[in-house]
Amino acid sequence: MGTATTTRQWLRGRGIGVGSEWRLNKGISVSRRRCWCSSPLTLVVSSMPYHKELAAANKAATLAARLCQKVQKALLQSDVHSKSDKSPVTVADYGSQALVSYILERELPSEPFSLVAEEDSGDLRKESGQDTLKRITELVNDTLASEGSNSFSTLTTDEVLRAIDNGKSEGGSVGRHWVLDPIDGTKGFVRGDQYAIALGLLHEGKVVLGVLACPNLPLASIGHNQQHSSSNEVGCLFFATVGDGAYMQALNGSTQTRVHVTAIDNPEEASFFESFEAAHSSHDLSSSIAEKLGVKAPPVRIDSQAKYGALSRGDGAIYLRFPHKGYREKIWDHAAGSIVVSEAGGIVSDAAGNPLDFSKGKFLDVASGIIVTNQKLMPSLLKAVKEALNEKASSL
Ligand SMILES: Nc1ncnc2c1ncn2[C@@H]1O[C@H](COP(=O)(O)O)[C@@H](O)[C@H]1OP(=O)(O)O
Numbered sequence: 001m002g003t004a005t006t007t008r009q010w011l012r013g014r015g016i017g018v019g020s021e022w023r024l025n026k027g028i029s030v031s032r033r034r035c036w037c038s039s040p041l042t043l044v045v046s047s048m049p050y051h052k053e054l055a056a057a058n059k060a061a062t063l064a065a066r067l068c069q070k071v072q073k074a075l076l077q078s079d080v081h082s083k084s085d086k087s088p089v090t091v092a093d094y095g096s097q098a099l100v101s102y103i104l105e106r107e108l109p110s111e112p113f114s115l116v117a118e119e120d121s122g123d124l125r126k127e128s129g130q131d132t133l134k135r136i137t138e139l140v141n142d143t144l145a146s147e148g149s150n151s152f153s154t155l156t157t158d159e160v161l162r163a164i165d166n167g168k169s170e171g172g173s174v175g176r177h178w179v180l181d182p183i184d185g186t187k188g189f190v191r192g193d194q195y196a197i198a199l200g201l202l203h204e205g206k207v208v209l210g211v212l213a214c215p216n217l218p219l220a221s222i223g224h225n226q227q228h229s230s231s232n233e234v235g236c237l238f239f240a241t242v243g244d245g246a247y248m249q250a251l252n253g254s255t256q257t258r259v260h261v262t263a264i265d266n267p268e269e270a271s272f273f274e275s276f277e278a279a280h281s282s283h284d285l286s287s288s289i290a291e292k293l294g295v296k297a298p299p300v301r302i303d304s305q306a307k308y309g310a311l312s313r314g315d316g317a318i319y320l321r322f323p324h325k326g327y328r329e330k331i332w333d334h335a336a337g338s339i340v341v342s343e344a345g346g347i348v349s350d351a352a353g354n355p356l357d358f359s360k361g362k363f364l365d366v367a368s369g370i371i372v373t374n375q376k377l378m379p380s381l382l383k384a385v386k387e388a389l390n391e392k393a394s395s396l
């Protein structure tokens, strides 16, 4: 790849939006501190707390990713629907939720099962939803069959509806709750760009496990000059359990690495992630924060919690998320991503520096926004955020 344009196209083909001033020879400055883990996944996993849960969660997210990949390849307009809040939902969002719910319940039979998930079966139970329900049921059964084991039974449409509605739990501060976004970044998914299957586990209101399947995320760094990368492979699975670090492997299971956030301590060398969709997060505010910090690189805009995954392996140093007025953050949009980043050595907080509180049910009540970075950059980031928010308030 010899020019900025071809590099941009390469990234674009993998669902990564790059700010307009980005040039190949400038690149985006990140430090990659990776610690290669030589032991096979099974050994890593079996010595961890929550190892049974992690094995089930990895399997569920990997299968759900397979289902989503199949749909994204051949996405039909008839596969995309609109929810009551006008946001898109596809057969893959429903299929992924049904599959993850079914696998978790089946793999962990001895535990009480509680799932807080984004989708519900309301529209699929209507007369107008019957064809969609059939298509989802086919997708789920085809994906289970592709597992190559005969141990899964074929699900009926009623069983698919029940699996989706398992996700109706409210969560809270007592007991264990799985937290699922079956497709995080549906707009990116529909566009052919980045998305994630995000699965977390809460115990007494704290996130103790997280898995992020990112089918379109390159295995190689996306914040680093790609001309040096020999791999074009995409599809990452990030996972973390509390106290045990964060890991990444290829979605096809081939390589495993322990991941760490960047060690950069000079904001001028940092690059930052934000939403691809300007409607999801204020690009103006993040640009003002970046300017105050002295960040030189333009924003890297990608959809979904793939941003948390990329940050956990040091592809970039900062993630800024400032939803517009009136939007309430949901726990499934941050549970898995936040533990992956914190176990990789990063900090996830609200705009005032408070940790995220996952114990209050479906919603996260955050002050103004969510910011993520490493320990060294957090104090200057908080200062810049405070100044930018004050300026914004005084200009209103
Ligand atoms: N108006 C909105 N403001 C902020 N986030 C939103 C809004 N509508 C949907 N989202 C959610 O934001 C997340 C994607 O943000 P990002 O811009 O980082 O990709 C998704 O969880 C998406 O939901 P969904 O899971 O339905 O895609």
Ligand SMILES: [Mg+2]
Residues within 6 Å of the ligand: 087, 088, 089, 118, 186
């Ligand atoms: Mg949605």
Ligand SMILES: [Mg+2]
Residues within 6 Å of the ligand: 181, 183, 184, 185, 332, 333
């Ligand atoms: Mg989401």
Ligand SMILES: [Mg+2]
Residues within 6 Å of the ligand: 093, 118, 181, 182, 183, 184, 185, 186
């Ligand atoms: Mg979603």
